[in-house]
Amino acid sequence: MISNGSVFKLGFFSSVNSTNHYLGIWYNNISAFTVVWVANRQKPLNDSSGLLTISEDGNLVVLNGQKEILWSSSYFSLKAILAFLFFLFCFHMNVNNFVANSSAQLSDLGKLVLKENTIGTILWESFKNPSDTCLPETGNYPSDPSIGSFSFGISCQSLTQAFIWKDGRPYFRFGPRNGQGFIGIPAVTLFHDKFSVVQNQEGTTYLTSSFLFHSSHVVLTTQGNIEFRLWDIEKEDWEVMWKAMVSVCDIYGTCGAFGSCNSMSSPICSCLEGFEPKNTEEWNRQNWASGCVRRTLLQCGRLNTSGEAGKMDGFLKLNMMKVPDFVEFVEWPATQEDDCRQQCLQNCSCIAYAFDSGIGCMTWTRTLIDTQKVSYGSGVDLYIRVAHSELDTNGDMRKIVTITVIIGTIFISMFTYLLWRWIAKRKARRKKEKEMLMFNREAHEKFPSEDMLGDNLNQVKVQELPLFNFVKLASATNNFHESNKLGQGGFGPVYRGKLSDVQEIAIKRLSKTSRQGLEEFMNEVVVISKLQHRNLVRLLGCCVEVEERMLIYEYMPNKSLDAFLFDSHKEILLDWRKRFNNIEGIGKGLLYLHRDSRLRIIHRDLKASNILLDKNLNPKISDFGMARIFRSNEDQANTNRVVGTYGRKNSSFYHDEQSMSLLGHAWKLWKANNIVALINPMISEPCYEMEILRCIHVGLLCVQEFAKDRPTASTVISMLKSEIVDLPRPKKPAFAERQIGLDIEFSEVSQRKCSVNNVTITMIEGR
Template sequence: MGPVGMINFLSVLCCLCLNLVLAIDTIRSSQSIKDKDSDYIISNGSTFKLGFFSPVNSTNRYVGIWYNKNSVSPAQWVWVANRQKPLKDASGVLTIFKDGNLVVLDGQKKILWSSEVTNSVVNSKAQPLDSGNLVLQDTTGTIIWESFQFPTNTMLPNMKISSNARTGKKVQCTSWKSPSDPSIGSFLGGAQPQHPPQAFVWKDGSPFWRSGPWSGRTFSGMQEMYHVFQNGFSFVEDQDGTFVLSFFYANMSLSHIVLTTQGDMELRYWDNEKEDWKVLWKALKSECHFYGMCGEFGSCNSRNSPICSCLRGFKPNDTKEWNRGNWTSGCVRRTPLQCGRVNSTGSEASKMDGFLKLKMMKVPDFAEWSATLDDDCRQQCLQNCSCIAYAYDIGMGCMSWTRNLIDTNQLSSSRVDLYIRLAYLELDTEGDSKKIVTITVVIGTVFISICTFVLWRWIARHKARKKKAKGILLLKRGEAHKTFPNENMLVENLNQVKVQELPLFNFEKLASATNNFHQSNKLGQGGFGPVYRGILSNGQEIAVKRLSKTSGQGLEEFMNEVVVISRLQHRNLVRLHGCCVEGEERMLIYEYMPNKSLDAFLFDPQKENPLDWRKRFNIIEGIGRGLLYLHRDSRLRIIHRDLKASNILLDKELHPKISDFGTARIFRGNEDQANTRRVVGTYFGVVLLEIVSGRKNTSFYNDEQSLSLLGLAWKLWNADNIVTLIDPMIYEPCFEMEILRCIQVGLLCVQEFAKDRPPVSVVVSMLKSEIANNLPPPKKSAFTKRSIGLDTESSQLIQSKCSANNVTITMVQGR
């Protein structure tokens, strides 16, 4: 072979060698990928490429993974490494660093991105798989890092999107900022760890789209998905409490779900005939798919015009805005519920609440799950005055709602029916003929009524003068829980007495402070009604609690709270600045708490601001001091009767302040207990255990023998395994004894018989370690199986199927 032939031979050989290098699907310690369009590696089955790229309309350079397909539409980039730190030129390198990590380096050898494996590994290797997963392996082939655990905007088949409420660990998708900018955008998609689980898209932390509960085969709120995927989705709970969502679309070999820059979820697939990417399914097919489009107690139906309507028994909260097509203000109840009320004779009312069946619904958000059969599900809700709706599905179980119904849609096909609680008058189904007869009778009596009106008015005025004097006397005595003759008289009494010189605010001043009670100033929603943040003209921040017309609480609770809290002053009780009584408006004005309520920290599914043990213990001590003041040290002896995490507010330094005294009771000097028919309140011990465990009392579902936190705590105590109750986010060996003591105190506070429960003064001493060495062993909890304790003189326990958080305890001595 001559010199020329040899040169040609060597040239061909070099090209072949170069192609062989590029065909290798693995990056080893001595290898790298440089920022060149021709320099990339391909997965073993030729499905995906790994290399450098620039998005459309951008010159920035990124390392990513995309499909090995040539298409008319832009490439489908399924993962990006240095999405937050792009290269400004073509000087980048993807290589294995000296510590074994996979890294992206710029021209100055500065690390822009790293796999961040903490333990150094020698001779590691990186490889893109045919699944689209980029894995980093040690010398034994063990995967020590994978891109599937750190997705960007794409969910690939068999990728696991997951969330664990206890550990806070999550695997979620985040949208690109724009089609030309892969940095983290406004939208986040993931799993909601609850029973039954749901999929969510959040925009800047607020719900944007919701799938509805998982039924075991598909998402109940997105029935059309089943026809597309046909058992392609899986949503399961692992042994450690992690909820895992994955999918596989068997009908198409190349498919993926993308969280778009606009917050939509799109199922895209490769069309072999057209050699391009197509969209098979979208989450946001209509306006009804946006979260809470019709507000609270509203229902959305994309086939109607307008698309929003109030649920039966409800009316628009703001008719003017509703008519303009702004439905986010939602609806309010027309007729108050009768649950727990009695008629004038003292016997149970003959016509009580019932349930209206709404067929084929996307059920509302915030469902509370229980392992209850179909028939018992209705009874369980009916017997709980806080329950305003329920639904049952064989795949999802029994769901009930105690919060305002939000994100309810009418579907064209669904096997789930929603039953909403309505007053008897709203359930009248006997037809228009009955209405006509009723109207006729009413008109016939008008004439007689007019004839007797003059006489009646004279008598009524005479009686009112006597009752008015009695009402003022009751207010001065602090006995606001006694029923006043009528609403007008209560208002007059309040204006005359001015409880302890409590300032009266006018409506216009509060409307101005809250920007006309704008939704952006809304802090939350309770049984009383919405709470708004406001700023007075002098710059003072306030919280305004506005009595809702549909509130389960009413004028009695309003007056009770004014009288009770206006006479209390303690650093662990929220301070009442004043009230407003104008027309139909009833408002309470409090000091503003910038950190809102305790439940927002304890039960936040995102666990963005977890409380450490020191903060939690300070909160426990503060609650105890507040209760001690109420029970023993204040000039009034008061039982709160509705102590729960949502009623513990936190100031700027996270100091706790007890709030919401609408159902509190004042005791006279010789009283030890007060009797009441109303089922309200929570033991201090329940709140204490929730703080220690980081879980709600009603968040346990798997064990039918312990459907509450108390049941689990008692079970673990008897098994000498109570340490497993501690929230992993606060556990440290140095705090273990202190935390265990708090758990024991909590169990002592929820014992079945009142005589066994320590008074608050003793509880405070126990928490301070003053008598830590001699703590008595707790006896059986009162509510291990969702029972309701009714403290009578004999301290007998009455079983019921009501909520485990509700009790009728008003004993002064023990919490």
């Protein structure tokens, strides 16, 4: 059985080097055979005579050649049973003569569902009977599919924690959960907030994950680890993106009772403050199973005859810890850490406490087990109760002095080494600073009236931008040979080059006859020297030797977007999914420029030829020569001149002199309720039509005449993702009725016609 979208397949398979056969579900369109669910794990077939069928009572069953039942979906949820009985009651059916009317279906999520056909009640589903794999939207968590030693589940005693058990005993522990993630799991800093704990109406508690998507899954391995795996198309193999357990310290109770584990230390185990090894000989042999014992009795635990009455117990603080097991959530009115401290101090049974804003006060009254030091992640401060005599401030001072001496020795050694390196590199650095000084001075001398440029140079340390040697760049491009020329722009020619380390680069060389010049060159250096975003082309460095001015970028093998859109042979390579990916990527790049980057930037020359495509046809915004930087206190500014590119590319499908622009044509179709006619037949598919129409709708909202009516970049992205469901109706766009002449020089003689005061304001909101 194959799912409707051909994503998953249901059938019988045999395990490696075995004659056993199993009923399972696996990926249908992935080359590596990967089983995600198995039915008869405990009762395999011994031959290939297996049969999956629906029995007379409506259950799915697996039969062998002798018609013996090896597996059955005989589990019915309480909800399904009540719904079915209600149906029988309402229609007065004779239960004794009733034959169940059910069917089975495999979804593209990898879920096998058994339904009652009359009223559509789900009687059984594979997601609620998991094996070793968690698929997208399952809500649960094989070379040999049989049940192994490890299992995964949730413990909701006092506070929610997740466990991996080995033969019924704890083997690894997540937790406790504080509303955002699991405390003290250093390896999941990328994923710890992607888990949610849910309790349904039936009282079942389960774990869901929001970072799963198609061609990915979470698996409990035969070694007892949980791994997040993603399918790598190029390698044609599963890539492990994350593991729950990364060190010995992650194994439950590695250091025994009252011990603490730190994978960055040697040895990894140590006793908690105020404790000592229970068996010193075993401890020295790095056998920590016996754990630690308290050195000095607490004030609460000793007879009050020792003369130390009144000397209260105290707490020693351990930073960034995965808290011990057997945690107890106390509903004290503790809104601050100090409240928790006082309540624990007044309770003789309380031997440790911790405070987390997402949980509140956590206390421990039993053995402290599975405590771990984490170097990063969601650790909290743990406070251990100790006798007053353990609070040795002089001992702390000795530790501080010792550490200071060690650090001082290391510092002197490092200083000597760094000084030697500094002297060796001094000459090269002076040369670089001299070149950049000349470069900056030349820019200021040429443009003394542009105070914006000077401000920009102060905002960005251009001196940190790598400088490339002209001879090296000439060698990389075969002396700027014509065969390496990628294109020609207003700035000058762009060449493809290859450095000695086989890194491919693109070199933009300022032409002496350029229609632009040093101002645009400087502007581009300033704007993108510190910008980093996956949808912005990356500037690798520049060359400012003698009269040469060059910018060095990462190489984009697929050139620019216009090379695909306006080429009848290449446009077929851009199906709708790739086009939408470009739309969304460009939007995210603009959002970064308008709102999230350290400099607030408006591009002002965004067009298809300035959108470069990487090897996977992902978009990257380029060419920031016309970009405008805003000061931190600016919200808007008037442009001094109309900038950008004038041309007829997007309207060149009209040949008569009185034809409208593409925008005017789109508005005409919108008003006529015929916007579907705007869709290119090559990308028009029924399943994408609503998404395409939504993009056209958002596009019309972005070109409305008045700036206040246009959505911001962040709103546009929310609209594209359908996070904003109801879109406002667009108003008449600017220049919708402007007609396009045939003269290619039209823009230069008619700038005054096209410039309207209320639509040439550049807004920092990116409208």
